Amino acid sequence: MNSISSNKSSKLIGDIIVPGDKSISHRALLIGSLVTGKIKIKNLLESDDVIATLDALKTLGLKIQKDKNIWEVIGNGIGNLSGSNYRLDMGNSGTGSRLLMGLIAGSDVEATILGDESLSKRPMKRIIKPLIKTGAVFDNPSNDNLPVKIRGSKIPLPLEYNSPVASAQIKSSILLAGLSSTGNTTVIEPTLSRDHTERMLKYLGAIITTTKLPNSSWKITLEGLPSLKPLDIDIPSDPSSAAFPIVASIITPNSMVKVVNVCVNDLRIGLYKSLIEMGANISFSNRREINGEPIADISAKYSVLKGIKIPKTRVASMIDEFPILSIAAIRAIGETTMEGIEELRFKETDRIHAMSEGLRLVGIETKEKKDSMVIKGKGPDYSINGNVTIKSRLDHRIAMSFLCLGLITENPIKVLDTDTINSSFPTFFETMNKIGANLKRIQTDK
Ligand code: S3P
Numbered sequence: 001m002n003s004i005s006s007n008k009s010s011k012l013i014g015d016i017i018v019p020g021d022k023s024i025s026h027r028a029l030l031i032g033s034l035v036t037g038k039i040k041i042k043n044l045l046e047s048d049d050v051i052a053t054l055d056a057l058k059t060l061g062l063k064i065q066k067d068k069n070i071w072e073v074i075g076n077g078i079g080n081l082s083g084s085n086y087r088l089d090m091g092n093s094g095t096g097s098r099l100l101m102g103l104i105a106g107s108d109v110e111a112t113i114l115g116d117e118s119l120s121k122r123p124m125k126r127i128i129k130p131l132i133k134t135g136a137v138f139d140n141p142s143n144d145n146l147p148v149k150i151r152g153s154k155i156p157l158p159l160e161y162n163s164p165v166a167s168a169q170i171k172s173s174i175l176l177a178g179l180s181s182t183g184n185t186t187v188i189e190p191t192l193s194r195d196h197t198e199r200m201l202k203y204l205g206a207i208i209t210t211t212k213l214p215n216s217s218w219k220i221t222l223e224g225l226p227s228l229k230p231l232d233i234d235i236p237s238d239p240s241s242a243a244f245p246i247v248a249s250i251i252t253p254n255s256m257v258k259v260v261n262v263c264v265n266d267l268r269i270g271l272y273k274s275l276i277e278m279g280a281n282i283s284f285s286n287r288r289e290i291n292g293e294p295i296a297d298i299s300a301k302y303s304v305l306k307g308i309k310i311p312k313t314r315v316a317s318m319i320d321e322f323p324i325l326s327i328a329a330i331r332a333i334g335e336t337t338m339e340g341i342e343e344l345r346f347k348e349t350d351r352i353h354a355m356s357e358g359l360r361l362v363g364i365e366t367k368e369k370k371d372s373m374v375i376k377g378k379g380p381d382y383s384i385n386g387n388v389t390i391k392s393r394l395d396h397r398i399a400m401s402f403l404c405l406g407l408i409t410e411n412p413i414k415v416l417d418t419d420t421i422n423s424s425f426p427t428f429f430e431t432m433n434k435i436g437a438n439l440k441r442i443q444t445d446k
Contacts, residue, residue: 001416001417001443002417002418002419002441002443003414003415003416003417003418003441003442003443004399004403004414004415004418004429004439004440004441004442005406005412005413005414005415005439005440005442006402006403006404006405006406006407006412006413006414006415006437006438006439007406007407007412007438007439007440008386008406008407008408008409008410008411008412008438009252009407009408009436009437009438010254010436011252011253011254011255011302011436012245012248012249012252012255012256012257012407012432012435012436012437013255013256013257013435013436014257014258014434014435014436015257015258015259015260016245016257016258016259016260016431016434016435017237017259017260017261018237018238018241018242018245018259018262018425018427018431019043019045019046019047019237019238019241019425019426019427020043020044020045020235020236020237020238021045021196021235021236021237021238021239021240021263022045022047022049022050022095022238022240022241022424023095023168023194023196023238024196024200024233024235024236024263024293025041025044025045025047025050025235026049026050026053026093026095026096026099027099027172027196027197027200028041028044028073028200028233028235029041029044029050029053029054029057029064029071029073030053030057030099030100030103030176031176031197031200031201031204031228032073032075032233033057033060033062033064033073033075033076033103034075034076034077034078034103034176034179034228035075035077035204035228035229035230036075036076036077036228036230037074037075037230038072038073038074038075038230039072039073039075039230039231039232039233040070040071040072040232040233041070041071041072041073041232041233041235042069042070042232042233042234042235043234043235043236043237044071044235045235045238045424046426047422047423047424047425047426048091048092048093048422048423048426049091049092049093049095049096049423049424050093050096052089052090052091052092052093052096053090053093053095053096053099053100054071055089056088056089056090056096056100057073059086059087059088060081060083060086060088060109060111061076061081061082061083062074062075062076075228075230078106078179078180078225078226078228079106079107079108079154079155079179079180080107081103081104081107081108081109081152082107082108082109083109083110084109084110084111084151085110085111085112086109086110086111086112087111087112087114088100088111088112088113088114089114089115090113090114090115090119090146091115091116091119091423092115092116092118092119092348092394092396092420092423093115093119093423094119094122094169094347094348095169097113097115097119097124097146098124098127098169098170098172098173099169099172099173099176100113101113101124101127101128101131101136101148101150101173102127102131102172102173102174102175102176102177103176103177104136104150104151104152105131105134105135105136105150105152105153105156105173105176105177106134106152106153106156106176106177106178106179106180106181107152107153107154107180108151108152108153108154109151109152110149110150110151110152111149111150112147112148112149112150113146113147113148113149113150114146114147115146115147116394117394118348118349118393118394118395119146119348120145120146120147121145122145122146122346122347122348123144123145123346124143124144124145124146124148125142125143125144126165126167126170127169127170127173128141128143128148130159130161130163130170130173130174131150131173131174131177133157133159133161134153134156134157134159134174134177134178134181135152135153135155135156135157136150136151136152136153136156136177137150137151137153138150152177154180155180155181155182156177156178156180156181157181157183158178158181158182158183158184158185158224159174159177159178159181159185159186160185160186160188161174161186161187161188162188163187163188163189163190164190165189165190165343166189166190166191166192166193166315166316167189167193167343168193168194168195168196168197170187170189171187171189171193171197171220172196172197174187175187175197175198175201175208175220175222176197178222178224179201179206179222179224179225179226180224180225181224181225182224182225183224184221184222184223184224185221185222185224186219186220186221186222187219187220188213188217188218188219188220189217189218189220190217190218191216191217191218191313191315191316192210192218192267192316193267193316193319194265194267194268194316194317195210195220195265195267196265196293198210198220199265199292199293200233200291200292201222201226201228202292203231203233203291203292204226204228204229204231205226205227205228205229206222206223206226206228207222207223207226208220208221208222208223209221231291232291233291234290234291236261236262236263236290236293236295237259237260237261237262237263237295238262238263238424238425239262239263239264239265239268239269239271239272239298240268240320240321240397240424241424241425241428242259242262242298243271243321243324244324244400244401244404244425244428244432245257245259245431245432245435246259246272246275246282246298246300247275247300247324247325247327247328247404248404248407248432248437249300249301249302249435250275250280250281250282250300250301250302250303250305250328250331251302251327251328251330251331251404251405251407251408252302252407252408253302254302255300255301255302255436256299256300256301256302257299257300257435258297258298258299258300259297259298259299260286260297261295261297262295262296262297262298263293263294263295264284264287264294264295264296264298265293265294266294266317267316267317268317269317269318270310270314270315270316270317270318270321271318271321271324271325272284272298273314273317273318274308274310274314274318274325275300275305275325275328277308278305278306278307278308278328278332278336279303279304279305279306280300280303280305280328281300281301281302281303282298282299282300283298283299283300284296284297284298284299285297285299304333304380305328305329305331305332305333305377305380306332306333306334306377307329307332307333307334307335307336307337307375307377308332308336308337309336309337309339310325310336310337310338310339312339312340315338315340315341315343319343319344320347320397322338322341322344322351322355323351323354323355323395323397323398323400323401324397324400324401324404325338326355326359326373326375326401327401327402327404327405329375329377330359330362330364330375330377330378330384330405331377331378331379331380331408332375332377332379333377333379333380334377335374335375335376335377336374336375336377337372337373337374338372338373338374338375339371339372340371340372341371341372341373342370342371345370347395347397348393348394348395348396348397348398348420348423349393349394349395349398351395351397351398352368352373353368354393354395354398355373355398355401356368356373358388358390358398358401358402359375361388361390362384362385362386362388362405362409362413363384363385364376364378383410384405384408384409384410385409385410385411386405386406386409386410386411386412386413387409387410387411387412387413388413388414389413389414389415389416390402390413390414390415390416391415391416391417392415392416392417392418392420392421394417394420395420396420396421396422396423396424396425397424399415399417399418399420399421400421400425400428402415403415403418403428403432403439404432406439407437407438414442429441
């Protein structure tokens with residue numbers, strides 16, 4: 001088993017680039033397969049999760065190849081997948097598996113979707129339920145877990161779906177199915193989740209509208225059968241990956257780090273807003289836009305933080321960043337309160353539980369409920385002993401968060417089973433060490 005130990009580091013300094021955005025990379029491949037013609041993708045994230053989506057599309061007959069540093073997808077057009085008995089192994093990828101179900105729901109194709117131990121425990125009924133209404137057929141519709149066998153239909157029914165959770169995976173899966181429908185497809189969500197699918201479809205020529213309803217929920221409507229133009233896609237860096245060097249530099253004295261070219265879509269930067277409210281010295285510069293997504297360089301310096309209450313309306317825009325926020329909260333003066341975070345229980349692992357357990361191991365008090373968590377910060381001068389071992393639980397973000405904490409503890413923090421980091425940030429180890437982190441690879445027995 002591959003593991004990493006994280007050791008006290010004097011300071012983090014430098015300008016770095018983190019890999020392409022995971023959400024946008026999945027979408028570039030999936031939506032790219034639906035255009036008629038060739039699209040070129042620059043800066044695709046070549047992580048295990050995205051490669052699982054790429055391999056699944058190849059298995060379904062799509063031609064995808066790499067020429068120098070650019071990926072090319074030869075799209076078949078909307079609704080044109082065919083065949084049956086495909087077995088698609090999506091590894092650890094929740095986004096890949098759920099969006100792929102939407103894509104399959106919009107074609108006359110049948111496939112079984114499988115995943116690793118972590119993905120096989122995650123809920124799938126949330127996707128199955130709306131897709132059945134479009135005419136997709138599932139072998140075992142009451143089953144909440146992978147493997148899932150699905151047959152799509154060439155002309156799915158138009159659907160208006162009121163989603164109980166703000167989830168971009170649910171929304172995107174339905175929209176991808178709706179592309180082959182002859183009518184409009186509408187998704188209503190309680191707060192707006194990341195809108196990369198909508199932005200990419202709009203960029204390629206689809207008609208899609210987003211409106212706020214009087215009860216503060218959001219309505220997204222897509223016109224079926226758009227003609228998608230084969231335009232090239234340049235993928236910005238992932239703000240969820242940038243979060244690790246940024247928080248590490250905020251908690252490590254004398255640090256100053258800049259991460260360039262990061263996607264700063266408002267629906268992704270809740271962590272940065274929260275850190276600024278906590279007193280972090282973070283700034284955005286060089287703002288610009290590429291293919292419908294805003295990007296900027298993000299700089300951060302060591303900062304003294306105070307605890308805050310995260311507004312519930314911000315949760316969706318930082319849904320993947322609670323593990324690393326919990327590390328920053330340790331260093332804050334006072335309590336950090338997170339409410340309305342039940343969705344964290346359905347991620348790669350139950351993150352509320354994993355965060356509380358890890359924090360308690362290093363001597364930090366937490367209060368945990370079904371959908372909330374309070375962390376009692378110890379302030380910047382408290383000496384944290386470290387000398388603990390954390391299991392990754394096949395959760396890349398839990399692994400990277402505790403490795404960031406190890407940079408400021410008196411003794412090393414060892415994280416077991418760290419290959420899962422390759423799901424989203426394959427260059428994490430090298431990138432962190434390049435700016436001064438003291439991470440060491442270790443071999444441990446299972
Ligand atoms: C993602 C949506 C989020 C997020 C995941 C990526 C996406 O999940 O946690 O890492 O790319 O659509 P939910 O849609 O379940 O909130």
